[in-house]
Amino acid sequence: MAWAVLLAGLTWFSTRNDPPTVREQRTLAEAGPVVDGAIGELVAAAFDAVPVLMPPEIHRGCRVTPFADGATLSREVELAVPGGEERALLERIAERLPTTWRAGVRVTTDGPRLRADAGEFVVVRGRPVADGRIRLIVDTGCRLVGDGYVRPGPGAAGAEVGVLAEALRALGGSAAGTEAAVTAPCPGGGIVRTAWSGVGEPATSPQAALASLAGGAPVVQTPELYAYRRDGVAVLADLHPDGVRVGATSGCAR
Known part of the structure; x- marks a missing residue:
C-alpha cells in the first residue's frame, strides 16, 4: 500500500513539473515558438544571401497514435545565392547556427543537404532546389494540436x-x-x-x-x-x- 501511494505521488508530481520527453507529448502550440525562432536564426545565419520568408503551413490528418489525430507545422525560408555557391552557403549557415543545433552538411547523390536539430524535436533541413536557389525547412513532425499554432503578428511595417x-x-x-x-x-x-x-x-x-x-x-x-x-x-x-x-x-x- 505504501509503495502504491508513493508511485501515485511521484506520477502526479511528474505530470505537473517534468517537461515532455518525446515529440508526441508536445503540442503544436508548444512547438510553434520554437519553429518561429528557428526561422529567425536561419535568416540571421544566411545574411550573405537574399532571403524571403514563406507563409507557415499546417498539414492536418497525420496520426500521433492509432487513436489520436495530429498536425504538422512547417515553415520555409527561400534563399537566392549566385549559381555554383549553393553548397558553400549551406556550409556557412551550418557553421553560424547555434552549436546546440549540431548542424552539418553532407553531400549526397542528389546534392548537398543541411540538417540540424533546433530543439524540442524540431528538425531543420536545407537543400538547393534550382540554380541559385536554396530552400530551408523547419518542421515539427506530427503533433497533437493542443491550443493550435498562433502565427506571429505582422509587426510594424519597415x-x-x-x-x-x-x-x-x-x-x-x-x-x-x-x-x-x-x-x-x-x-x-x-x-x-x-x-x-x-x-x-x-x-x-x-x-x-x-x-x-x-x-x-x-x-x-x-x-x-x-x-x-x-x-x-x-x-x-x-x-x-x-x-x-x-x-x-x-x-x-x-
Whole structure:
C-alpha cells in the first residue's frame, strides 16, 4: 500500500513539473515558438544571401497514435545565392547556427543537404532546389494540436514596404494587392519581415525593369528568378510566364 501511494505521488508530481520527453507529448502550440525562432536564426545565419520568408503551413490528418489525430507545422525560408555557391552557403549557415543545433552538411547523390536539430524535436533541413536557389525547412513532425499554432503578428511595417512598392512600379504594377506580411523573431531582438505582392505579366522584361534598382548587379539572375539588395532590403522576384511575384525582406541584420 505504501509503495502504491508513493508511485501515485511521484506520477502526479511528474505530470505537473517534468517537461515532455518525446515529440508526441508536445503540442503544436508548444512547438510553434520554437519553429518561429528557428526561422529567425536561419535568416540571421544566411545574411550573405537574399532571403524571403514563406507563409507557415499546417498539414492536418497525420496520426500521433492509432487513436489520436495530429498536425504538422512547417515553415520555409527561400534563399537566392549566385549559381555554383549553393553548397558553400549551406556550409556557412551550418557553421553560424547555434552549436546546440549540431548542424552539418553532407553531400549526397542528389546534392548537398543541411540538417540540424533546433530543439524540442524540431528538425531543420536545407537543400538547393534550382540554380541559385536554396530552400530551408523547419518542421515539427506530427503533433497533437493542443491550443493550435498562433502565427506571429505582422509587426510594424519597415523599409521593405517602400522597396517593394518601388519594384512593383518598375514592373508596371501597384502595391494595392500586397499580401499579409510574414514575420519571425530575430535571435538578437526585433523581427524579420517579408512583404509579398504580385503583378500580372509586365509589358517589358522583368530583368530589364528591375536592373536599375539592382544597380546593374543583381545577386541572382536566371529566367525564373531575379534577386538583389536595395537599401538594406532583400528583394526576390519569382518570374513566371503569366506574372511576377515579388517578396521584400528586412530585419535580422548582422
